[in-house]
Amino acid sequence: MPLSARIGSHKQKSFRQKFVDLNWFIVFIIVCVASVGFAMLYSVAGGSIDPWAKNQLIRFLIGLAAMIFIALIDIRVWMFLAYPLYALSLSMLVVVDIMGTIGKGSQRWINLGFMNLQPSEFMKIALVLALARYFHCLSDEDTLKLKSLIKPLILIALPAVLVLRQPDLGTTLLIVMGGIAMFFVAGVRMWLFIVSFVAMIPAAFGAWQFLKPYQKQRVLTFLDPETDPLGAGYHIIQSKIALGSGGVYGKGFIQGTQSQLNFLPEKHTDFIFTVIAEEFGLIGGLTLLTLYFILLGYAMIMSMSVKNQFGRLLVVGMVITFFLYMFINIAMVMGLVPVVGVPLPLVSYGGSAMLTLLVGFGFILSTAIHKDTSIPRGGAFA
Amino acid sequence: MQPSDKNKLKMYTRRASLLSGGMMLLSSALVGRMYYLQVISRSQYELLAEQNRISMRLLAPKRGDIVDRNGHPMATSTTDYRVNVIPEETEELQDTLKSLGKFIPISASDNDRIVKASKKQRSFLPISVANNLDWKTFSNINVNMPDLPGIQPDVGTSRLYPEKELAAHIIGYVGPVSEEELTGDPLLELPEFKIGKNGIEKVLDEKLRGSAGNSKVEVNVLGRVIRELSRQDSIPGKTERLTIDLDLQKYVANRVRDESTGIVVMDVHNGEILAIVSTPSFDPNDFNNGISQKKWDSLRGDIRKPLINKAVSGQYSPGSTFKTVVALAALEAGIITEEDTKFCNSQYRIGNRIAHCWKRGGHGRINVVQALAQSCDVFFYDLAIEVGIDRIHEMSARFGLGERFNIGIMSEARGINPNNEWKMGAQGVKWQLGDTANVGIGQGFVSTTPLQLAVMTSRLVNGGIAVRPKIYFDDEDDGITIPGDMGISSKNLKIVDQGMSDVFNHPRGTAYAHRSRKKDYKIGGKTGTTQVTRISMAERQSGVIQNEDKEWIERDHALFIGYGPVEAPKYAVSVLVEHGGGGSSVASPIACDILEYMLDRDLAKQNELNGGQDV
Numbered sequence: 001m002p003l004s005a006r007i008g009s010h011k012q013k014s015f016r017q018k019f020v021d022l023n024w025f026i027v028f029i030i031v032c033v034a035s036v037g038f039a040m041l042y043s044v045a046g047g048s049i050d051p052w053a054k055n056q057l058i059r060f061l062i063g064l065a066a067m068i069f070i071a072l073i074d075i076r077v078w079m080f081l082a083y084p085l086y087a088l089s090l091s092m093l094v095v096v097d098i099m100g101t102i103g104k105g106s107q108r109w110i111n112l113g114f115m116n117l118q119p120s121e122f123m124k125i126a127l128v129l130a131l132a133r134y135f136h137c138l139s140d141e142d143t144l145k146l147k148s149l150i151k152p153l154i155l156i157a158l159p160a161v162l163v164l165r166q167p168d169l170g171t172t173l174l175i176v177m178g179g180i181a182m183f184f185v186a187g188v189r190m191w192l193f194i195v196s197f198v199a200m201i202p203a204a205f206g207a208w209q210f211l212k213p214y215q216k217q218r219v220l221t222f223l224d225p226e227t228d229p230l231g232a233g234y235h236i237i238q239s240k241i242a243l244g245s246g247g248v249y250g251k252g253f254i255q256g257t258q259s260q261l262n263f264l265p266e267k268h269t270d271f272i273f274t275v276i277a278e279e280f281g282l283i284g285g286l287t288l289l290t291l292y293f294i295l296l297g298y299a300m301i302m303s304m305s306v307k308n309q310f311g312r313l314l315v316v317g318m319v320i321t322f323f324l325y326m327f328i329n330i331a332m333v334m335g336l337v338p339v340v341g342v343p344l345p346l347v348s349y350g351g352s353a354m355l356t357l358l359v360g361f362g363f364i365l366s367t368a369i370h371k372d373t374s375i376p377r378g379g380a381f382a
Numbered sequence: 383m384q385p386s387d388k389n390k391l392k393m394y395t396r397r398a399s400l401l402s403g404g405m406m407l408l409s410s411a412l413v414g415r416m417y418y419l420q421v422i423s424r425s426q427y428e429l430l431a432e433q434n435r436i437s438m439r440l441l442a443p444k445r446g447d448i449v450d451r452n453g454h455p456m457a458t459s460t461t462d463y464r465v466n467v468i469p470e471e472t473e474e475l476q477d478t479l480k481s482l483g484k485f486i487p488i489s490a491s492d493n494d495r496i497v498k499a500s501k502k503q504r505s506f507l508p509i510s511v512a513n514n515l516d517w518k519t520f521s522n523i524n525v526n527m528p529d530l531p532g533i534q535p536d537v538g539t540s541r542l543y544p545e546k547e548l549a550a551h552i553i554g555y556v557g558p559v560s561e562e563e564l565t566g567d568p569l570l571e572l573p574e575f576k577i578g579k580n581g582i583e584k585v586l587d588e589k590l591r592g593s594a595g596n597s598k599v600e601v602n603v604l605g606r607v608i609r610e611l612s613r614q615d616s617i618p619g620k621t622e623r624l625t626i627d628l629d630l631q632k633y634v635a636n637r638v639r640d641e642s643t644g645i646v647v648m649d650v651h652n653g654e655i656l657a658i659v660s661t662p663s664f665d666p667n668d669f670n671n672g673i674s675q676k677k678w679d680s681l682r683g684d685i686r687k688p689l690i691n692k693a694v695s696g697q698y699s700p701g702s703t704f705k706t707v708v709a710l711a712a713l714e715a716g717i718i719t720e721e722d723t724k725f726c727n728s729q730y731r732i733g734n735r736i737a738h739c740w741k742r743g744g745h746g747r748i749n750v751v752q753a754l755a756q757s758c759d760v761f762f763y764d765l766a767i768e769v770g771i772d773r774i775h776e777m778s779a780r781f782g783l784g785e786r787f788n789i790g791i792m793s794e795a796r797g798i799n800p801n802n803e804w805k806m807g808a809q810g811v812k813w814q815l816g817d818t819a820n821v822g823i824g825q826g827f828v829s830t831t832p833l834q835l836a837v838m839t840s841r842l843v844n845g846g847i848a849v850r851p852k853i854y855f856d857d858e859d860d861g862i863t864i865p866g867d868m869g870i871s872s873k874n875l876k877i878v879d880q881g882m883s884d885v886f887n888h889p890r891g892t893a894y895a896h897r898s899r900k901k902d903y904k905i906g907g908k909t910g911t912t913q914v915t916r917i918s919m920a921e922r923q924s925g926v927i928q929n930e931d932k933e934w935i936e937r938d939h940a941l942f943i944g945y946g947p948v949e950a951p952k953y954a955v956s957v958l959v960e961h962g963g964g965g966s967s968v969a970s971p972i973a974c975d976i977l978e979y980m981l982d983r984d985l986a987k988q989n990e991l992n993g994g995q996d997v
């Protein structure tokens with residue numbers, strides 16, 4: 001018996017049919033968002049595709065191909081691979097951790113010779129997959145039991161601790177918050193969240209002790225940037241100046257004085273939203289937010305008509321990851337949250353995050369294509 | 383669909399909706415923040431962004447020229463051709479410097495300095511390689527720019543004193559701004575900016591300075607200029623015209639080149655100073671970029687004091703030139719008349735001291751005109767005691783002695799016009815009769831500057847007008863205070879003037895040998911010789927040592943006040959030759975030459991004019 005026949009309780013779509021069913025409007029919006037990135041990278045290079053825009057375009061095309069490939073693969077295959085992928089990601093994190101210990105310093109990636117592999121990025125995807133599978137297989141009654149939460153908490157805690165040790169506070173937050181959001185939509189009792197939130201307060205004080213001095217400084221500077229205008233607060237102050245001076249309509253393409261004259265730091269990576277807001281004003285910023293809103297809104301609405309819990313949780317996990325990237329980055333450049341080094345999704349220069357997000361959207365699109373596939377609680381291959 | 387999934391979907395839909403709501407709430411916080419920053423606080427951040435990118439660069443104004451009465455430049459600003467190198471624009475700094483070495487010599491120390499600077503400062507800032515290049519070299523470098531990557535030809539201004547040491551004491555000089563001179567005016571903080579340090583350059587500094595322009599430039603975070611946004615050109619300083627006649631100044635300076643002198647030539651009617659010469663002098667160009675310690679030490683160490691303006695700062699006993707004032711005081715007081723005579727037997731007793739006349743054997747019986755012409759000491763000892771110090775003091779004051787005229791050049795000295803009050807204040811001792819006798823021949827406590835002597839002479843010969851000296855054409859007092867009549871009888875003035883004329887023109891006059899032989903006019907004046915060291919009794923008995931046998935520093939000062947033409951006085955001159963010897967032998971020929979130069983020139987002009995009219 002062929003594999004497809006054995007795992008499917010639903011009629012199989014042909015590969016060609018799946019390709020047609022792919023939501024090309026969403027793909028188009030994704031291209032739009034990425035194009036905003038290309039334009040801004042062209043701008044911050046003073047009107048040149050080098051050194052950033054060209055590289056970014058190549059990476060995007062690779063990521064886009066990966067996204068479409070993932071979207072076309074049967075969702076049950078992904079469910080089947082969820083735990084193995086998690087195990088692989090976790091072991092890579094361990095490798096990085098050991099290398100970091102030996103190398104006596106911060107280490108976030110494995111050099112494969114042709115590219116740098118960043119396991120923490122993989123882990124964001126793998127954790128969502130693993131948690132989605134875990135909750136998919138949980139019965140309604142078990143979902144309400146406390147002891148059912150031990151395993152998923154461990155699933156979250158292991159990578160969180162490893163990433164925090166790198167140390168990468170931004171990614172740790174993304175992993176933990178993404179995981180908690182999945183608990184929430186999976187139906188874990190509401191009061192648990194309230195109790196946990198209250199318990200967080202003393203935990204935050206405890207966590208403070210673990211922060212590196214530069215991380216502490218970032219938080220302190222965030223609370224009052226003006227106290228250190230030439231040091232750590234400089235980035236936030238200059239970013240706010242750029243944003244504010246952009247006004248409603250902006251200063252024009254390649255006309256942002258703060259970015260073009262280099263007053264703005266990290267303008268091609270973490271602070272690229274500032275460049276958009278400076279050169280295209282409030283209108284530019286709102287336009288980008290709208291594009292993001294379309295992407296995430298589509299995913300959330302679509303997820304409510306998915307006929308399997310795995311797919312639904314997968315979508316929420318990816319949406320939350322995407323949303324947190326976006327929210328933290330934009331809030332950070334506007335001085336609402338500390339500078340934690342989170343890129344703007346699909347826009348900031350950088351390969352790893354872009355790949356993660358496109359792969360994530362690949363899973364969302366895959367869920368959409370296979371939304372009518374129902375999967376038994378025991379699993380596709382049980 | 384399985385029933386359990388139905389329950390799960392229900393729960394999911396509820397929770398996912400809640401989560402979406404939460405995400406939208408957070409997103410609206412972002413929108414709110416954007417609105418706050420970009421709409422509400424926009425103007426504040428716009429201002430901050432402008433402050434970030436716009437930098438004001440001051441543009442130094444061109445310093446005003448100082449010119450003589452005919453418009454000839456005495457101090458001017460010239461174009462200074464310079465060459466800078468911008469390290470980041472070179473391919474290899476050493477290669478560029480090597481290529482540049484074909485056009486201008488670059489010493490090893492210059493090379494070191496440039497390399498050091500290139501390591502210290504930001505690579506887009508220019509480093510000075512050479513300045514004061516001639517036009518040919520500069521244009522040569524400009525033509526070869528393609529072979530000299532990173533070389534930046536630059537045109538600046540520097541102060542030039544074309545006549546060098548000729549009028550250094552009047553003009554003064556400029557120099558780099560010192561810490562104490564900073565007033566908060568940002569112009570003064572420009573690296574190459576110079577301000578007046580001495581003389582007219584200092585007195586009129588603000589007028590000559592002009593006002594700074596500015597250039598608004600856009601800079602990046604490193605301070606590099608990206609482009610100019612707007613420019614307001616500087617306003618050059620005003621040109622200052624002096625009453626100095628540069629030709630005369632040159633003539634006088636040449637005439638006394640080897641002496642240590644202070645000379646003032648002025649117009650007796652309007653007080654315009656035509657020449658102020660003090661020798662030896664110095665080259666003010668040396669001070670532009672800070673004078674070398676060696677040069678400075680040699681100027682400071684020179685016993686002839688080249689840095690002092692002897693014409694206005696040097697205070698000397700007027701000697702016999704002062705007899706004119708004493709005579710006038712006596713005539714005005716009615717103590718003597720033109721006819722009254724005194725007898726000179728070469729000796730005069732004051733208390734238990736015997737004073738001598740310069741002429742052994744004495745002058746015999748002489749009147750005031752003869753006493754002036756022959757400069758009889760005994761006559762004036764006696765006359766001074768008769769007149770009394772108070773009347774002499776009062777008359778001196780009317781002639782400007784002991785007065786600072788504030789003509790507007792630096793360090794004008796006041797001199798001393800002494801009386802009892804002055805002596806009590808200065809020495810705490812009462813005025814003695816012997817003091818009066820000494821003052822009677824211009825010795826003792828009285829001291830004057832060559833400028834004061836020139837003013838005194840002018841007032842003696844211009845019909846008793848209290849003319850005031852001036853050196854600026856656009857003097858603000860001009861036309862407001864018309865010099866007043868001194869209220870001295872013209873008859874008495876004529877008596878004194880006759881005596882002064884006879885000094886040159888009477889066969890018995892002290893300077894008869896040096897008289898002007900010109901047919902068209904006569905020149906008058908008064909000699910003066912002042913002892914620098916007291917003649918001891920031993921010297922007097924053994925015969926006075928000749929001046930030539932003394933050390934230079936111990937020789938007598940030679941003085942002369944002159945005017946001409948006697949018939950209708952136009953010019954007054956005072957000549958002081960430090961340690962020059964006799965007033966008649968040394969100073970009077972100088973005064974005569976100066977006056978002849980002026981009068982001959984006037985005659986030539988007059989003839990030219992008349993000739994033109996006749997034809």
